[in-house]
Amino acid sequence: xxxxxxxxxxxxxxxxxxxxxxxxxxxxxxxxxxxxxxxxxxxxxxxxxxxxxxxxxxxxxxxxxxxxxxxxxxxxxxxxxxxxxxxxxxxxxxxxxxxxxxxxxxxxxxxxxxxxxxxxxxxxxxxxxxxxxxxxxxxxxxxxxxxxxxxxxxxxxxxxxxxxxxxxxxxxxxxxxxxxxxxxxxxxxxxxxxxxxxxxxxxxxxxxxxxxxx
Amino acid sequence: xxxxxxxxxxxxxxxxxxxxxxxxxxxxxxxxxxxxxxxxxxxxxxxxxxxxxxxxxxxxxxxxxxxxxxxxxxxxxxxxxxxxxxxxxxxxxxxxxxxxxxxxxxxxxxxxxxxxxxxxxxxxxxxxxxxxxxxxxxxxxxxxxxxxxxxxxxxxxxxxxxxxxxxxxxxxxxxxxxxxxxxxxxxxxxxxxxxxxxxxxxxxxxxxxxxxxx
Amino acid sequence: xxxxxxxxxxxxxxxxxxxxxxxxxxxxxxxxxxxxxxxxxxxxxxxxxxxxxxxxxxxxxxxxxxxxxxxxxxxxxxxxxxxxxxxxxxxxxxxxxxxxxxxxxxxxxxxxxxxxxxxxxxxxxxxxxxxxxxxxxxxxxxxxxxxxxxxxxxxxxxxxxxxxxxxxxxxxxxxxxxxxxxxxxxxxxxxxxxxxxxxxxxxxxxxxxxxxxx
Amino acid sequence: xxxxxxxxxxxxxxxxxxxxxxxxxxxxxxxxxxxxxxxxxxxxxxxxxxxxxxxxxxxxxxxxxxxxxxxxxxxxxxxxxxxxxxxxxxxxxxxxxxxxxxxxxxxxxxxxxxxxxxxxxxxxxxxxxxxxxxxxxxxxxxxxxxxxxxxxxxxxxxxxxxxxxxxxxxxxxxxxxxxxxxxxxxxxxxxxxxxxxxxxxxxxxxxxxxxxxx
Numbered sequence: 100x101x102x103x104x105x106x107x108x109x110x111x112x113x114x115x116x117x118x119x120x121x122x123x124x125x126x127x128x129x130x131x132x133x134x135x136x137x138x139x140x141x142x143x144x145x146x147x148x149x150x151x152x153x154x155x156x157x158x159x160x161x162x163x164x165x166x167x168x169x170x171x172x173x174x175x176x177x178x179x180x181x182x183x184x185x186x187x188x189x190x191x192x193x194x195x196x197x198x199x200x201x202x203x204x205x206x207x208x209x210x211x212x213x214x215x216x217x218x219x220x221x222x223x224x225x226x227x228x229x230x231x232x233x234x235x236x237x238x239x240x241x242x243x244x245x246x247x248x249x250x251x252x253x254x255x256x257x258x259x260x261x262x263x264x265x266x267x268x269x270x271x272x273x274x275x276x277x278x279x280x281x282x283x284x285x286x287x288x289x290x291x292x293x294x295x296x297x298x299x300x301x302x303x304x305x306x307x308x309x310x311x312x313x
Numbered sequence: 314x315x316x317x318x319x320x321x322x323x324x325x326x327x328x329x330x331x332x333x334x335x336x337x338x339x340x341x342x343x344x345x346x347x348x349x350x351x352x353x354x355x356x357x358x359x360x361x362x363x364x365x366x367x368x369x370x371x372x373x374x375x376x377x378x379x380x381x382x383x384x385x386x387x388x389x390x391x392x393x394x395x396x397x398x399x400x401x402x403x404x405x406x407x408x409x410x411x412x413x414x415x416x417x418x419x420x421x422x423x424x425x426x427x428x429x430x431x432x433x434x435x436x437x438x439x440x441x442x443x444x445x446x447x448x449x450x451x452x453x454x455x456x457x458x459x460x461x462x463x464x465x466x467x468x469x470x471x472x473x474x475x476x477x478x479x480x481x482x483x484x485x486x487x488x489x490x491x492x493x494x495x496x497x498x499x500x501x502x503x504x505x506x507x508x509x510x511x512x513x514x515x516x517x518x519x520x521x522x523x524x525x526x527x
Numbered sequence: 528x529x530x531x532x533x534x535x536x537x538x539x540x541x542x543x544x545x546x547x548x549x550x551x552x553x554x555x556x557x558x559x560x561x562x563x564x565x566x567x568x569x570x571x572x573x574x575x576x577x578x579x580x581x582x583x584x585x586x587x588x589x590x591x592x593x594x595x596x597x598x599x600x601x602x603x604x605x606x607x608x609x610x611x612x613x614x615x616x617x618x619x620x621x622x623x624x625x626x627x628x629x630x631x632x633x634x635x636x637x638x639x640x641x642x643x644x645x646x647x648x649x650x651x652x653x654x655x656x657x658x659x660x661x662x663x664x665x666x667x668x669x670x671x672x673x674x675x676x677x678x679x680x681x682x683x684x685x686x687x688x689x690x691x692x693x694x695x696x697x698x699x700x701x702x703x704x705x706x707x708x709x710x711x712x713x714x715x716x717x718x719x720x721x722x723x724x725x726x727x728x729x730x731x732x733x734x735x736x737x738x739x740x741x
Numbered sequence: 742x743x744x745x746x747x748x749x750x751x752x753x754x755x756x757x758x759x760x761x762x763x764x765x766x767x768x769x770x771x772x773x774x775x776x777x778x779x780x781x782x783x784x785x786x787x788x789x790x791x792x793x794x795x796x797x798x799x800x801x802x803x804x805x806x807x808x809x810x811x812x813x814x815x816x817x818x819x820x821x822x823x824x825x826x827x828x829x830x831x832x833x834x835x836x837x838x839x840x841x842x843x844x845x846x847x848x849x850x851x852x853x854x855x856x857x858x859x860x861x862x863x864x865x866x867x868x869x870x871x872x873x874x875x876x877x878x879x880x881x882x883x884x885x886x887x888x889x890x891x892x893x894x895x896x897x898x899x900x901x902x903x904x905x906x907x908x909x910x911x912x913x914x915x916x917x918x919x920x921x922x923x924x925x926x927x928x929x930x931x932x933x934x935x936x937x938x939x940x941x942x943x944x945x946x947x948x949x950x951x952x953x954x955x
Contacts, residue, residue, distance in 0.1 A: 108803055161750055181807070186807065191435070195430060216439060217406065223431075223437055260475070350594070372536060376537075377536040379614065380536050622833060648833060648862040653858060689865060
């Protein structure tokens with residue numbers, strides 16, 4: 100199970116969360132990564148934690164102002180990137196371009212989508228993984244362990260129908276170790292979460308709770 | 314073989330093209346449709362030709378200004394719609410929404426994409442058909458019958474891998490009857506073309522040439 | 528005072544509203560226009576009512592699929608167009624392009640914006656009029672006659688600072704004749720409204736109420 | 742005269758350019774800043790050179806993935822930011838939001854636009870400065886000192902008509918010290934340039950040439 104902590108644009112201390120994530124990963128043996136804003140990738144990566152970008156643009160080197168070049172975040176220490184997060188929806192052709200840009204820069208990719216049909220669609224673009232973010236679970240109090248289990252299972256089936264090598268992550272509805280275990284039981288091999296750790300009073304304790312059942 | 318004539322925003326007479334298309338379709342037995350701007354759907358449909366919208370928005374009835382509601386173009390006489398044309402690229406979530414909106418309104422759907430990977434992606438959204446628009450063929454003088462045949466064959470294979478019920482159209486590189494025949498040989502069951510008919514001095518003759526080998 | 532009824536994508540009968548608007552305009556002497564979706568411009572214009580598009584794209588004739596060409600809606604009978612409605616926000620360069628496109632096609636223009644600063648900005652692009660749509664009034668139950676009057680007065684001042692020839696319309700918070708009168712007292716020379724007429728059980732009665740104080 | 746070197750997504754060494762800019766600024770007394778990608782803001786700022794972001798998003802702290810928060814680049818050491826660069830065109834409402842976000846974070850702002858009308862528009866949003874990027878000068882070999890001088894003078898007049906406190910920069914057509922001097926003669930108080938320095942074999946020599954006539 101892979102745990103990716105998205106720091107979004109929260110007013111948290113990225114270094115505090117990164118250090119906690121690195122320590123809990125080492126102590127538990129669970130793979131944990133932290134995804135800060137582009138401006139913080141380098142200092143988060145310097146803590147030694149696995150670091151992911153929140154987005155990369157589809158462009159190559161060149162005349163592009165205000166873009167996030169895949170090579171730039173890779174050079175800063177990122178090892179992977181989210182693409183098409185529900186808060187950064189992209190055109191299909193640009194999702195394809197960003198996956199290609201990330202591959203070119205050696206970044207692992209996780210492409211987000213809303214429902215099983217879109218999960219099948221993004222799986223066809225050949226990313227390393229996809230994350231299903233059911234709208235009914237995003238930002239709410241409903242956890243994936245209590246919601247309709249079809250949501251994740253159908254996403255896993257949709258991805259497998261297109262490409263069996265694409266991992267499926269659960270991109271919403273996770274706030275406890277029980278949720279992580281439930282996502283795993285439904286076929287997810289990773290989870291995305293954000294406020295449950297990034298806005299926790301004690302990020303380290305929140306991470307320890309998440310990995311406890313693993 | 315299905316021939317869809319996209320009138321784009323060309324300064325042509327939509328009624329002249331529509332009448333020619335209707336006549337040639339009746340004489341030849343080949344299915345031919347015309348796709349005008351939204352403002353012209355009703356008068357084109359009133360000629361009796363099969364009429365397609367160039368785009369529908371993902372929204373339902375409601376507070377949406379400047380949108381093209383699927384029900385509005387269906388009510389005006391459209392029987393189908395293009396989605397995600399290379400000149401109207403959409404976010405993945407909106408392509409999904411527009412296909413759902415078109416289904417809701419009883420419109421047939423053809424979703425466009427750039428390359429085989431994206432063709433697989435849009436096929437996963439369950440449209441009636443997809444159209445591959447290889448960038449090297451769009452708007453140029455290269456025809457699909459002389460270009461690398463892998464372009465269309467790979468698109469057909471990518472769609473079939475995801476959903477065998479999705480037809481694949483050739484969305485660029487068609488300007489003659491030979492091109493239509495070549496597209497058919499490569500597995501396409503329809504073609505999209507635009508200036509070759511819409512900007513022709515004699516649209517009827519251009520259409521007759523296209524259907525001659527069929 | 529100019530009254531523009533935006534039909535949005537409402538499930539109303541455009542012809543019923545258009546006919547009512549035409550009749551009330553003739554009886555009262557108040558200028559009233561109706562703004563349907565692009566697909567309905569022609570049949571609405573054929574009722575004889577003043578007809579506006581809800582949006583035009585910044586492009587000229589050419590290879591543009593799914594666009595709303597200014598010339599196409601003008602040819603269908605539109606006499607004006609909204610630009611940058613709060614439900615169709617545009618890039619600044621495209622607002623400029625759409626105003627230029629509308630001018631080219633002989634369409635009157637009304638560019639919408641959120642607040643006095645943005646009203647000043649769009650006034651600088653030289654449209655015929657601008658409409659202020661304060662977010663706190665959009666779609667709500669608060670009317671401009673009871674809200675903070677600074678909202679409209681500041682917009683009028685911002686437009687006048689940039690270009691004294693640009694009219695200012697009140698783009699939200701209008702549902703009664705009192706609201707129309709209040710908007711006029713604040714310096715607005717026109718109003719935009721939508722559901723108050725388009726979704727009324729009796730659009731004619733709703734319009735008669737609106738023009739009563741004028 | 743203020744010289745802002747935009748590093749875009751060029752494959753240059755940001756630290757080499759930053760160090761050269763810092764040294765030339767100190768030696769010449771001319772204000773020079775460097776604008777790297779978000780991922781490089783911190784290490785560029787650590788050289789001591791004045792550092793600008795290439796873009797900030799209109800959002801505040803919160804659930805925003807893949808955004809560039811104004812506070813994040815300010816915390817990394819940025820003192821200013823470009824907004825609405827021709828390679829990062831924004832919706833009008835978002836330009837307003839980004840200027841407000843930059844102000845909130847204490848960043849100086851320079852909003853770019855295409856022509857005098859749009860320069861007037863962005864000046865109305867109250868930025869510290871605006872930059873005119875005439876399309877005929879962008880990325881080409883035509884310099885502002887040989888092009889039609891009306892381009893810059895009209896932009897200066899358009900901004901002054903709206904707000905006399907807004908500085909006007911020349912955002913294209915600069916590659917030599919003569920161009921800098923010509924821009925100043927036309928009323929510009931700053932210049933934006935990119936490849937002339939960032940892709941130069943010797944960035945320091947390029948900067949020394951630019952400041953020589955000042």
